[in-house]
Amino acid sequence: MSKPNLHSINPIKFLKMDGIRKQKIESAEAKPLPPLSSYVPNQLAAALHPEKQYLKIVDVIEHSSDVKTFVFGANKEKGTEALAYFSAGQYLSISIKVGSAVITRPYSLSSSPKESLEGKYTLTIKRVKDGLATNYILDNWTVGTEVEASAPLGDFTYEPLRDAKKIIGLAGGSGITPFFSLAKAIADGDEDAELTLLYGSRTMNDVLFLKEFNAIAKKCPKFRLVNVLSDEDAKDCEHGFLTAELIKKYAPVDEPYSIFLCGPQAMYDFADKEIATLGLRRKFIRHELFGEYHNPQRNEDYPIKGTEKFSITVHIAGEAKVVEANANDTILCSLEKNGIAAPAHCRSGICGWCHSRLISGEVYVPKSVDGRRLADLKFKYIHPCCSFPVSDVEIEVPPMK
Ligand code: FES
Structure with missing residues (x-):
């Protein structure tokens, strides 16, 4: 792109523009503007970044008893007309109800961006020892299961301006x-x-x-x-x-x-x-980063033994609750284990969705997943998805949307 020639800008014409703009505003019809959702760029943004996507399983491919690929289509009855397009490498944050708890888990899309335009997403899920969500999914999801997901998220994608070809x-x-x-x-x-x-x-x-x-x-x-x-x-x-x-x-x-x-x-x-x-x-x-951090005790800078139990006082949606937490569980995990639904997507300190205020107490955040900014440190904000309690703590968590 050629650079604009600054000498060619006419300052007199530029000064007159303000008056012309005022005249145009005054002579415009006094009828209300159309709703924001009727503008094409807004419609495009909503299609690319829907707040939620309602999906339905249309096929299950069993690779082994411990690995399955779930094929999803848009759940039109619930209001999702078309699947959002994505970049290869992105993930969906899936909401899962296990017992009384609603938990979220990120799973990378194994389908291609082109397949999303054909109305198909796939997630390939492998059983994890003691994996609350993966084991529930592998044992319960079947053709016809309805699933609620986020828009495609994450930046584990090829970006030609940053990455080598x-x-x-x-x-x-x-x-x-x-x-x-x-x-x-x-x-x-x-x-x-x-x-x-x-x-x-x-x-x-x-x-x-x-x-x-x-x-x-x-x-x-x-x-x-x-x-x-x-x-x-x-x-x-x-x-x-x-x-x-x-x-x-x-x-x-x-x-x-x-x-x-x-x-x-x-x-x-x-x-x-x-x-x-x-x-x-x-x-x-x-x-x-692919989900949450485990075993913080293996790090040299971890300050306690890791076998302790602490209490977490959590303020959420106008209520205060106290739960017991294992030191080697993230705060987010402890909330979920106690039936408290807290917002989360990446579960690895990147997306900022779980951003919460630490009112009192101390937490340990492994260096490799510490995505806090200076302002977070100054005003005591943490990401519960990658923060481990090292004392009793009190936090304020935003409600689930
Ligand atoms: S869930 Fe993404 S930063 Fe915590």
Whole structure:
């Protein structure tokens, strides 16, 4: 775009504009403006960012007893006419009623952006030991189940202004889902990037979407899958872990590249140390935090034993309640376990949806998920989704919308 020539601006004409504007306002008809919802940009914004989406399960694909893909369509009877478009790598925050508690969980979309235009979302969910939400979903959701979800959220997406065009993806376990979406988006021509995916699994039996990934790689030269198996040797696979050596083997030599990581916490603990030795610029290392932080006791700066119990006094929607909390549960988790529905989306300190005021007491926030700003620290705001109590605490939480 060429720069405007400031010398060509006529200051006399500019000064006259104010009078012209006043004349136009005075001569305009005195009828009320149409409702804001009738403006096309507002309609577009509402379609892209609906406050809620009502979905219905139309199919369930069982990969194993512990992994299922749920296929959703728009629940028109409840008022969702069309699914919101998204960028590959985004997630939905799902509301789930388990017993008396309403909890929310973020799940990355495994479908492609193109499929959303065809009226389809998919979420692939893997059972987690003691996972309150995942286990409930896998045991209860079936064709016809109605589900309430947020608009697509999150920034684990390819952004050409920030990211290098060549991406090395590091995936582990159910962290494969955003990469499945990204690989399809690249093959569909919706993302102009190249993805080499190093997918860490124990054995070939644990690899999800193998057939589908191979089919994408066959038709799209911009995508490549490398299976990295820790517990077995297999043809055309790497054996071992996601090490710096392995990344260097597949990364471009003389071009910049971005690393995108998504997987369980143990994978980050290992891979982050390996990546640190590569000397990449910080902006070229992208994490999807993928839910909440566990076991804060493993951090050197954690100030207590982690086996203690504390009381949380919570002020929400004009009521005050007192609940008992385990030190190694986040405050959000403790509220949910006690049937208190608090707002949350990402559950990892990023979206700010759970932003709450700490009235008294002390919390521990692991450095890697501490998204508080200076103003939050000054005025004592915390994110209950990644704050652990280290004393009795009193907080004020915004009500669920
Ligand atoms: S739920 Fe996103 S910051 Fe807490």
